[in-house]
Structure formats: structure tokens, C-alpha cells
Amino acid sequence: MQVIEYMDATGQEIVHRKPESGSGEFRLGDQLVVQEFQAAVFFRDGKAYDVFGPGRHTLATANLPLLANVLGAIFSGQSPFRTTVYFVNMREFLNQGWGTAQPIVYRDSEFGMVRLRAFGTFAFQVNDAQMFVNKIVGGQGLYTTNDIIDYLRSIIAQSLVPTMGKLQTSVLDINQKYPQLRAGVMALVGDQFNDLGIAIKDFNVQAITPTDETAKAIDERAAMGAIGNMQAYLQYKAAQALGGIGTGAATGGEGGTAGTLAGAGAGLGAGIGLGGAMAGAISQAMQGGGQTVGASTGAMPDVMTLEEAARYLKVSPDDVMSLITAGQLKAKQIGTQYRISKAAIEDYLKA
CATH class of the missing domain: 1.20.58 (Methane Monooxygenase Hydroxylase; Chain G, domain 1)
Structure with a gap:
């Protein structure tokens, strides 16, 4: 008779397999010990079967009905059977960091298209050990804590983009929308997490900041306004x-x-x-x-090049190009060149 158990001294391991590689050889009558806040899931051929809660369990056909149905006659005696046991941590995992690996392109109500980074924390808890093992271990092939948390972070980042798109505000005021953003992300992430046997317990945005390039553009825009x-x-x-x-x-x-x-x-x-x-x-x-x-009051053509428009506005061609890119100044692109009407410039100056 052998004792099957796993004790996580840190309490931070989400799931642990026994044995750590391959499958183990178990017999009826072996003792399975499940710690508090743990669940033990028997796993074979890519699928989760019987689940055990906290306590000491003697393996028998009565408490292994799903596995017994698959293995059949093996359970008629003391013949060993091969399987893997996953010990799942059912505690709540708090203060898990998340962040955008790449900047998010956001349509700002004041500055046009900007690039933003976001980060914060979230909390989650496994609420269905069998589904979790089936979807994460069996479906995704993940069982290390880092791999699982990285996968959950990717779901959060994917849900952040459409939720931010609904804010319709400026980066200058976006911090006032954090509660709305939190509720939207939790709703989207909650459905996806539930399908994995996981519940999202909390989600917080600590900061949404522009990239260096976007921050520089905003500063230049503010200087022009000043x-x-x-x-x-x-x-x-x-x-x-x-x-x-x-x-x-x-x-x-x-x-x-x-x-x-x-x-x-x-x-x-x-x-x-x-x-x-x-x-x-x-x-x-x-x-x-x-x-x-x-703006220059000298005689200028009705249709101008970038350089002529820059002279007319007394700015650099790069400044004119920035206005065109931001959608503030209407222009027509012909091949690699831009043409700007005098009327478009006057409309911009009056805006």
C-alpha cells in the first residue's frame, strides 16, 4: 500500500502532478491524502475523471466510478493501474499582476489615434477542479504556475482592447473611467474564465499611460495650444x-x-x-x-505642397504632416505626395 499526497509549502502552486512525469502505478487499497484547500483529480489518456476533496481516501471501485468504467476488469482484483493524479490548489490567488505586452492602439476623443500601455492586478480561484484539469492541463497542456498565469493574463489583455474602445474619452480623463473599465473587463473575462473552471474574483487597473512617442506628441499638442x-x-x-x-x-x-x-x-x-x-x-x-x-497673409496658391503649407502656417513640414496624420487637417495623398487646399487650412485655423 502506498500513500499518494502532495504538500505545497508555499501555497502558491496552482496545480501539481503526481508523478511529476509520465503516469504512476496505483492499486486499489492505496491511500490518497488530500490537504485542506486541495482537490485531487485522476487523469488518464488526456481526460480528467474522478475528483476527491480534502481528507484521507482509500482507493476502491466505489470512489473511482468514472475511472473504473474506463479500465473495467482491472478493478476486479489488486492489479495495478496506471494514471496520473493532479493536486489542484483551490485557494484564492490574490494580487496577480497583469500588463499589456504591446501598446494598445486607442482612438482618443481629443488626440486621435494614440498608443497606450496598461497594467494592474487581478485575483482568481479554481472553482471546478475537473473542468480546470480538462481545459488547462488536457486542452492547453499547461500545468506550471507561470504558464497558467501567463495564459490568464493573455485573456485579460484580449478583453481589455474592446472594453477600452467603448470608453470614448481622452487619455487625459481615462483614469475617471477605471470603474467602468473594471466592470467591463470582469464581465468579459468572467465568461472565459468560467469555461476553464476558474472564477475571477477581482480586477483592478493601476495605470493607463501613453507610450513615450504618444506622450511627446501630446506635449507638442499642448505647447501649440498654449x-x-x-x-x-x-x-x-x-x-x-x-x-x-x-x-x-x-x-x-x-x-x-x-x-x-x-x-x-x-x-x-x-x-x-x-x-x-x-x-x-x-x-x-x-x-x-x-x-x-x-498664418502668412502673402499670396499663396489655392492648392499647396507640404512645404508651401508649412510656410503659410509658419511651422515645419513635419508639423503639417502630424496634423494630417491626426486627421485635424484635410489633405489629398497623390502617390507619395500630399496636396492641401488653402480652404482646408483656413477651416483648420477657424476650428
């Missing part, structure tokens, strides 16, 4: 320049009169120059019927 009112920007710069006069005078000491006066003259010249630019910009805006300051 100087969108060119008149206010010029006023601010003029005030800074004039303020420099006082600073120069305050830092000048005895024997430094010439430097102070030079600094004051430079500050005054800068102030006057910016003041004149500001006045010119205001006058230009008034004469143009409120046309956005920053």
Missing part, C-alpha cells in the same frame, strides 16, 4: 523683455554703469521690437477681419 492666442503670447513676451530692464538695473553695481545701460538698452530694444511685433500682429488681425495670426 501659444494658440498669438496676441496674448506676444504681450507676455513683451512684458518679459521690459521686465528685464528692471532686472538689469537692479543687478548693476558701482563701476558697472556701462553694462547696466547696455543691458537696459538691449532689454528696451527687445521690448520695443516685441511690442512692435505685437502691434503689427493686432493690426493685421483687425485688418484681416479676425484672421488667425501666425
Whole structure:
């Protein structure tokens, strides 16, 4: 008579097979010991059969009905039979980390298409040992803890994408949608986990962040927005320049009169120059019927290249290309070239 048991000192192993490779030789009358929070599942020929809960069990045809039906006459005596026993941990597994292996492409309500990363924690528990062994061990060929958790993480990541698509918000406000995201993911993941004999007990989003490239694009967009009112920007710069006069005078000491006066003259010249630019910009805006300051008022063709549009807007061709890619500026692609109408640019400036 042999004793069949497994004690997990860490409590973190989801499933353990006995023997660890191949199949074992067991006899009727052998003792099966199942620990608290464990279930023992007899597995043979790729399928889970009889399940035992916590306690000491003497193997007999009465408590191995499914396996006895398959093996038939073997159970008429003490003849050994070959099978594998899987000890399944029925505890709740808490604080399991998840994250997106690759950035998620998300349609942002403000910035267009952006790339985001997400991570958080989840908790799960095996609630049907027989189904779990059939689907995970038999169906997926997984039985190490790392392999099983990686598989569950992949299910979460797949469910995250369609759920995020329903948020219809900006990355700037997406943290306010975490409860909605949590509920949506738990609903999708719950159905898939249940089919594996697993219950998802909790799911949390710790952070959703833009990739470095997306963060840089958002910063550039914010900077453009900050100087969108060119008149206010010029006023601010003029005030800074004039303020420099006082600073120069305050830092000048005895024997430094010439430097102070030079600094004051430079500050005054800068102030006057910016003041004149500001006045010119205001006058230009008034004469143009409120046309956005920053776009060239020179004669330009009705249809422009990237470079011409950049000169018209007084930005770089890359900036114009970014606006086109983001869908903010309408353009027509002809082969590898882009053509932008003057009307499209004016529509963008008025938006």
C-alpha cells in the first residue's frame, strides 16, 4: 500500500502532478491524502475523471466510478493501474499582476489615434477542479504556475482592447473611467474564465499611460495650444523683455554703469521690437477681419505642397504632416505626395 499526497509549502502552486512525469502505478487499497484547500483529480489518456476533496481516501471501485468504467476488469482484483493524479490548489490567488505586452492602439476623443500601455492586478480561484484539469492541463497542456498565469493574463489583455474602445474619452480623463473599465473587463473575462473552471474574483487597473512617442506628441499638442492666442503670447513676451530692464538695473553695481545701460538698452530694444511685433500682429488681425495670426497673409496658391503649407502656417513640414496624420487637417495623398487646399487650412485655423 502506498500513500499518494502532495504538500505545497508555499501555497502558491496552482496545480501539481503526481508523478511529476509520465503516469504512476496505483492499486486499489492505496491511500490518497488530500490537504485542506486541495482537490485531487485522476487523469488518464488526456481526460480528467474522478475528483476527491480534502481528507484521507482509500482507493476502491466505489470512489473511482468514472475511472473504473474506463479500465473495467482491472478493478476486479489488486492489479495495478496506471494514471496520473493532479493536486489542484483551490485557494484564492490574490494580487496577480497583469500588463499589456504591446501598446494598445486607442482612438482618443481629443488626440486621435494614440498608443497606450496598461497594467494592474487581478485575483482568481479554481472553482471546478475537473473542468480546470480538462481545459488547462488536457486542452492547453499547461500545468506550471507561470504558464497558467501567463495564459490568464493573455485573456485579460484580449478583453481589455474592446472594453477600452467603448470608453470614448481622452487619455487625459481615462483614469475617471477605471470603474467602468473594471466592470467591463470582469464581465468579459468572467465568461472565459468560467469555461476553464476558474472564477475571477477581482480586477483592478493601476495605470493607463501613453507610450513615450504618444506622450511627446501630446506635449507638442499642448505647447501649440498654449501659444494658440498669438496676441496674448506676444504681450507676455513683451512684458518679459521690459521686465528685464528692471532686472538689469537692479543687478548693476558701482563701476558697472556701462553694462547696466547696455543691458537696459538691449532689454528696451527687445521690448520695443516685441511690442512692435505685437502691434503689427493686432493690426493685421483687425485688418484681416479676425484672421488667425501666425498664418502668412502673402499670396499663396489655392492648392499647396507640404512645404508651401508649412510656410503659410509658419511651422515645419513635419508639423503639417502630424496634423494630417491626426486627421485635424484635410489633405489629398497623390502617390507619395500630399496636396492641401488653402480652404482646408483656413477651416483648420477657424476650428
